[in-house]
Structure formats: C-alpha cells, structure tokens
Amino acid sequence: GESVGLHLPTLSVQEGDNSIINCAYSNSASDYFIWYKQESGKGPQFIIDIRSNMDKRQGQRVTVLLNKTVKHLSLQIAATQPGDSAVYFCAEEDLSNQFYFGTGTSLTVIP
C-alpha cells in the first residue's frame, strides 16, 4: 500500500524565519498532492496543492516543491508567523481518488 511519511516530527523556528517541512511518498503513480494544516481541535485546512506535472507551485507565503525522482515533497513557509504554529500533513492521492496522509510535522513558531 501507499506510504506517506515525514522526515521530522517536530520543527521549531523563530518568528520571521522561513520554515521547510518535508515529506516522502512511496507511490510513484500518485499524481496529486496536498499540504494541509491542522490546528488543535480543528480539521485539516487546505494550504496548497500540486499536480505531478509540476515541480513547484507558489501561494501566499507558501511554496510547494515536488521532486518525483526521489518522491519527495516539501512545504516552504516564508516569514513564519505565530499563527503558523500547527501540525502540517502532506497527502497524496492515488489513482482511485483516495488520499493518504502522512503522520504530520508539528511546527512551533518561537516569538
């Protein structure tokens, strides 16, 4: 089955610094990927997505990079703010429209 995992379970950054959260996936047939943010007591919140025909996609303060060669996904958050503190999940979609989530990385922003 699919395996989506994260390299680091926790990440602490200073406010204003950039954050990079990494994710490895195992299914080379997956063609759609999403980063979700989950705050305590809330459901996963969509941040940004990327399709497999792209290497990079930018949003507001966030960038997702996809390296299909090594099956690696990363989320970059520019000028990290205290409100960015949350658990971040990557998710991959397989051919049958099922999403597989990683374990999550807990991001803590230090004021």
Place this chain on the structure above:
Amino acid sequence: EPEVTQTPSHQVTQMGQEVILRCVPISNHLYFYWYRQILGQKVEFLVSFYNNEISEKSEIFDDQFSVERPDGSNFTLKIRSTKLEDSAMYFCASSDEGKGQPQHFGDGTRLSIL
C-alpha cells in the same frame, strides 16, 4: 467562505451501541468523504461517496459502517455496534469535483466509546 459542518463535536457512546455522525458538506459539492484519526496517528481514509453510492472504501470500512445522504444537505456515517477501538476523531470532507481536487474538511466529531 463556505465550510463543512459536523455534529456533534463530541459523542460519548457505550460499547455495542449504534452511533450516527452527521455532516453538512459544502452546498455545491458533489463528492463526500469520511476519514478518521485515532489520537496521535495519521488521518485515515474510510469511504468516498458520489451520486448516492459509495465510490471507494478502505479496509477499515467494514460491515459495521454505513453512509447515507438522507436528503439534499446531510451526509451521515453510522457505526452499528461500536467497539472501543472506534474511538477517534471522525472527519467529513467534500469536494466539488472528484479526483485531483482539494477536499475541504469539517472540524470533526470526537467519538469516545466507553
């Protein structure tokens, strides 16, 4: 901004009892999903639903589980005879199109089985 709403936020049920978790997906969405998240673990796919029938289901979604869209706005997950291991957060999600589109999640129902 439209959102997925789930009720109740917390459900406490005795083992062996039936429980129904309710969701109101975003109004113009056509694809509906249920996921669960056991404390400290990954979000796991349970089932997807489109055009009044199940599209996909995982191994977790056994005969104890069922889903229904009883009217034009609600989407429910029923667990017939709850077990202790059913204790988890249950998330409903919806999307306007199926594959290759973001799924928008509700804030979940915390199910506690005693």
